Amino acid sequence: MSLMDRRRRQTFEAATPMLAAGERVDLITCANVGTVSVRRQVATAALVGVLSAGTIMATVRPRQMYLVLTDRRLLFFDASTTTGKPGKLLMELSRPYVAAGPARKGMLGLTLIIELALAGQAEGLRLTFPSPCRADGRQLAGLLPAAP
Known part of the structure; x- marks a missing residue:
């Protein structure tokens, strides 16, 4: 059993007590959720570089989460x-208030990016799939309705 299969099983076990009667799981995966501005990336790298006299390099990235659809x-x-392992919810x-934008390739084609449109919200939520x-x-993206 691969590590990803084991994480899917663990995520399913974490989600099961939260499911309503008759609710079924369509998909379990992982993604980096949100965005980190270039300004914050540069500031973090500069601060760590100064504090460590250039011996340590740091990067910031969106928070990694397990998704259960x-x-x-x-x-x-x-x-x-x-x-x-999956932590807290x-x-x-x-689901009726979530739509997915078209999937597009991320940096160097190594990732896949999907923007979720949330009903009633001006700004969406970016999911980056490793x-x-x-x-x-x-x-x-195929299971959710297409965002306008």
């Missing part, structure tokens, strides 16, 4: 745990 909701579990979106989860990203 059910027939009713989209659940986000913390993946930034010491063991890598961080966010929950009702290499092992790119196919899941395309599947997620």
